[in-house]
Amino acid sequence: xxxxxxxxxxxxxxxxxxxxxxxxxxxxxxxxxxxxxxxxxxxxxxxxxxxxxxxxxxxxxxxxxxxxxxxxxxxxxxxxxxxxxxxxxxxxxxxxxxxxxxxxxxxxxxxxxxxxxxxxxxxxxxxxxxxxxxxxxxxxxxxxxxxxxxxxxxxxxxxxxxxxxxxxxxxxxxxxxxxxxxxxxxxxxxxxxxxxxxxxxxxxxxxxxxxxxxxxxxxxxxxxxxxxxxxxxxxxxxxxxxxxxxxxxxxxxxxxxxxxxxxxxxxxxxxxxxxxxxxxxxxxxxxxxxxxxxxxxxxxxxxxxxxxxxxxxxxxxxxxxxxxxx
Amino acid sequence: xxxxxxxxxxxxxxxxxxxxxxxxxxxxxxxxxxxxxxxxxxxxxxxxxxxxxxxxxxxxxxxxxxxxxxxxxxxxxxxxxxxxxxxxxxxxxxxxxxxxxxxxxxxxxxxxxxxxxxxxxxxxxxxxxxxxxxxxxxxxxxxxxxxxxxxxxxxxxxxxxxxxxxxxxxxxxxxxxxxxxxxxxxxxxxxxxxxxxxxxxxxxxxxxxxxxxxxxxxxxxxxxxxxxxxxxxxxxxxxxxxxxxxxxxxxxxxxxxxxxxxxxxxxxxxxxxxxxxxxxxxxxxxxxxxxxxxxxxxxxxxxxxxxxxxxxxxxxxxxx
Numbered sequence: 001x002x003x004x005x006x007x008x009x010x011x012x013x014x015x016x017x018x019x020x021x022x023x024x025x026x027x028x029x030x031x032x033x034x035x036x037x038x039x040x041x042x043x044x045x046x047x048x049x050x051x052x053x054x055x056x057x058x059x060x061x062x063x064x065x066x067x068x069x070x071x072x073x074x075x076x077x078x079x080x081x082x083x084x085x086x087x088x089x090x091x092x093x094x095x096x097x098x099x100x101x102x103x104x105x106x107x108x109x110x111x112x113x114x115x116x117x118x119x120x121x122x123x124x125x126x127x128x129x130x131x132x133x134x135x136x137x138x139x140x141x142x143x144x145x146x147x148x149x150x151x152x153x154x155x156x157x158x159x160x161x162x163x164x165x166x167x168x169x170x171x172x173x174x175x176x177x178x179x180x181x182x183x184x185x186x187x188x189x190x191x192x193x194x195x196x197x198x199x200x201x202x203x204x205x206x207x208x209x210x211x212x213x214x215x216x217x218x219x220x221x222x223x224x225x226x227x228x229x230x231x232x233x234x235x236x237x238x239x240x241x242x243x244x245x246x247x248x249x250x251x252x253x254x255x256x257x258x259x260x261x262x263x264x265x266x267x268x269x270x271x272x273x274x275x276x277x278x279x280x281x282x283x284x285x286x287x288x289x290x291x292x293x294x295x296x297x298x299x300x301x302x303x304x305x306x307x308x309x310x311x312x313x314x315x316x317x318x319x320x321x322x323x324x325x326x
Numbered sequence: 327x328x329x330x331x332x333x334x335x336x337x338x339x340x341x342x343x344x345x346x347x348x349x350x351x352x353x354x355x356x357x358x359x360x361x362x363x364x365x366x367x368x369x370x371x372x373x374x375x376x377x378x379x380x381x382x383x384x385x386x387x388x389x390x391x392x393x394x395x396x397x398x399x400x401x402x403x404x405x406x407x408x409x410x411x412x413x414x415x416x417x418x419x420x421x422x423x424x425x426x427x428x429x430x431x432x433x434x435x436x437x438x439x440x441x442x443x444x445x446x447x448x449x450x451x452x453x454x455x456x457x458x459x460x461x462x463x464x465x466x467x468x469x470x471x472x473x474x475x476x477x478x479x480x481x482x483x484x485x486x487x488x489x490x491x492x493x494x495x496x497x498x499x500x501x502x503x504x505x506x507x508x509x510x511x512x513x514x515x516x517x518x519x520x521x522x523x524x525x526x527x528x529x530x531x532x533x534x535x536x537x538x539x540x541x542x543x544x545x546x547x548x549x550x551x552x553x554x555x556x557x558x559x560x561x562x563x564x565x566x567x568x569x570x571x572x573x574x575x576x577x578x579x580x581x582x583x584x585x586x587x588x589x590x591x592x593x594x595x596x597x598x599x600x601x602x603x604x605x606x607x608x609x610x611x612x613x614x615x616x617x618x619x620x621x622x623x624x625x626x627x628x629x630x631x632x633x634x635x636x637x638x639x640x641x642x643x644x645x646x
Contacts, residue, residue, distance in 0.1 A: 055508035163596050193363035194535060198579035199592030209588075220509065223538070226583035227590065247583055262513035264538030266580045268561045271542050274517040281478070281508070 008082065011182055011214045012044035012067065017076035019062050034284045036062040038238045039076070041311070044182075049208065049215040051229030053222050053259070057284055059238040060218045064186045067216060068102055069093065080182070098128060100182040105190050107171025108159045117162070117170055118155040121145070124177040144173040149203060165196035172203065176211070184216045189224070201228060222263045231316070234259065237284060237292040245316030252317070252324040255293045291322070299323045327392060329354050329529050330375070330497055335389035337367070337374050339382065344600050345370055345553045347389065349627070349634075352546070354496065355527040357520065359544035359561070361534060361576075365597050366550040368533045372499045375531070376414060377406045393497065412442040415490035419502040421482035424489065425474045431485045432470030438492035457488045461518055480511035487518060498522075501533045516543050537580055541565060549573050552598050552608040554624075559633025569630050569640040572609045607638070615639050 017040045022033040037059040044050045044067075052060045065071040067078055069085045078085045080096060088096065104110055111120045118141045125132060125140070132140055142152050148169040159167060168188060175183055185204070189197035201224065208215060219225050225232055225247075232244040234256045242253040251257045261272055275298075282288065282295060290307050294300040304322050311320040328351030337345035345367040352358045362368050373379050374386055377398060391398040393413065398406070410416075418424060426434055435457065436450040445453065451470070458466035461484050474482055483503060490498055500519060504512035520543050523530050532544060540547055540561065548558040549570065557570040568574045575593045595612040598604075607613070610620040619638050627636040 055510065165596070193597065194537070194579045195363060195576060195593035196596075197592070198581070198590050199594070201581065202588075202590050202592055205588055205590070221581075222509065223583070224581045227581035227585050258510055262510045264513070264516075264536075264542040266537045266541050266565065266577060266582065268541045268544075268565055272513065274513045 007046075009045055010043040011046040011081060012216070013077075013079040014040055014042040014044070014063075014067060015077040015079070016041055017063070017066055017078065018074050019059075019066055019071065020074045032285050035238045035287075036284075037066060037073075039311075040235075040240050042233060042240065042243070044214060044216055045231075046181075046214050047208075047212055048230040049217055049228055050231050050233065051217045051219065051225040052233045052235060053219060053225045054235035055220060055259075055281060057237065057281060058235040060220075060235050061186055063235070064102070064184045064216065064218050068097075068100055068184055070102065094128070098178040099180050100184070101175035101178070101180045103168075103171055103175050103183055103185040103188045105187040107167050107174070111159070111170070111174070113159050116156050116158055117141075117145070117150070120170055121173050121177060124174055128178060140177075144177060147176060147207065148173040149199075163196070164192050165199060168192065168200055169203070172200075172207070176207070179211075180213070182214045182216070184218070186218045187220065188217075190219070190221075197224075204228075222259055237281070237287060239292065239320065240311060240318065241293065241320050243316070243318035249317065250326070252319050252326065253293075253321050254297050254299055254323075254325060257325060258296075291320075299325075327395065328352060329394055330531070331390075331392045332371070332375060333390045333392070335371070335374055335391060336387045337370050337379060337384055338387040339379075339384040342600050343387065343553070343603075344384075345374070347627070348548075348550070348553075348555055349389075350531075350548045350555075350558065352497070352529040352531060354529050355523060356546065357523055357530045357532055357544045358546045358548065359532050359534060359540040360548050360550065361537065361540055362550035363535060363576075363597055365552065365599065367553040368535075368550060369501055371550075372416070372501050372531065372533060375499065376410060376416060377401070377403075408442075411438055411495070412493045413495050414497045414499065415493060415495040417483075417486055417490050417498060417500040417503045419505050421479070421486045422474065424486045425482060427474050430471055430473055431477075432472075435470075435485070435488050435492050438489050442493035454488065454492065457491055458484075460491075461488055478511075480507055480515065483507060483511075483515055484518070487515075487522075491522070495528070497529045497531070499531045499533070502535070503532075504539065505534070505536070512539075519543065537577055549576070552603065553600065554608060555627050555634070555636060556609065557633060557635045557637075559631070563631065563633055567631070567642045569633065569635040569642055570609075570637050571613050571615050571639075571641070574641070575612075607636075 017037060019037040020033050020035050025031040040063060054060050066073050121141050121144050122137055141155055145152050150169050189200050217229055229247060233240055234242045236255050242256045251260060288294060290305040291309055294304040309320045309322045311318050330352045332350045334347040334349055336343055336347055348371055360368050375391055379385055432454055435454040439445045439450040439453055455466050455470050458469055463469050463484055504515050522528055544561045547561050547564040549556045551572050556572045579592055593612050598608055606621040606623060607625050610616045625636045625638045627634050630640050
């Protein structure tokens, strides 16, 4: 198909996206602002899993919300299949939303706790103005439940009767209800037990394969990210510091290295030597003027403290560091 | 007898038995990892050792807990109170359960030393600042004067560790001490705990759900499943030749780089709730090796190689 041939390899392109939050001036202090996401440029290739990893406050969840325009960006663009999301009026955005969905860490934070599983799974259709007759509704619900591995007997259950893993399956089922192409998954397994976390990851792998989905996968867990993702975006205090083109690419940013060195291997014969001196994450309202990682970085120089390194792309590898490793 | 010896302890709340004959031993200078998923009984075990079950309407219905030869089961509450904080200290997941938001952290550390060691105000302060320095907190004298809300989560957890150390205890129970922290901070806190055990010869009971933390820090491991010990052994044996199918499945659930795509399966099914415990092995409904006997007869905890396992079909079958 000619149209298909013209399609870019990237389903989503993020261009110099920023989100600045500002506190109001009050009795307790003057107005302050923080850059939750600063100048992020990122390609999300079709049919692949792009992972975003970082510690608390790095802006990964804000980025996830900006990409689906659940939050308005301060600057920059998100192009979904070539269309600038910010340019769309509400109705057109709602049309497009069908093709991109969000999976939350706690799925029932976005679902009415009085909704049964069946109603939660039907709601996306209703929001899109599609009404199904009783028979079609049951079919639709059962099809989604089968896709996410839920026993159809649970259709009439309420969230308090479900385990954490079952609730997340409902969350994923809801996200799939409108047959989207793109899922943004924000720590979908973070509050689950390990054995259940592995079940959900296996489910997401299978769904991606079967439905040809594109994922943006947000997690603080580098082990999980390196297992599941094709490309890895590393964020620190609102900025992308490195993009690894493959899960096994050697890190060149000292922060990525530190993150890897802090992740314990499940093997007592490969214990980590922990550097005791690496300090704390600075206050996001009070960032240093140069590289935000400089105060913790063993390789930092005067230049790092005064001049923020720009991100430079080298093939699929991107890096923002004045003194990269090797 | 080991420094801390928990022998076949069962715990009941009301009529429900939530822990069924758990045993564990810790020597001084040793780190024992108590691993399991939610509902396995990890935190209840900690409460049982600390004599805190009455607070939640629970009791030890079977077995014994002995610390340094003293039977804690028969200890009067007044004596137990003198023991907590002095000989046994607790570090919890959320540091704010241990810290008073209205009080400078230094004063909170002082309190422990003044109460348990009978130090005067000046001596306690000197000692507290010294402890903060030992925990490699920069500007310890300044931090001493700060309030909890002025600190990051990692710093608060270090203050809680300083409080735990202030009574000069022999045994520290750390219940998921790094679960709420970022990985780079987690690594530092785990390193601090390991160093303390090595330098001071403390006994540490490290409760965690994270097999990475276990591999990094522990000497001995006890794996719990649904209120029972599935397996216990030295850390190397747990990872290299686990005998219980649950331990192996749990290790297989950990994602790591370089692992083949699609190789992750998880453990099918759910952890049973205490209300639905059936006869037989509690892991049986999720176990790939289960036979008829597994649903009928609960396997006893038996010696197996260097460790102990409760399974009718343990792997690596040396006969114990």
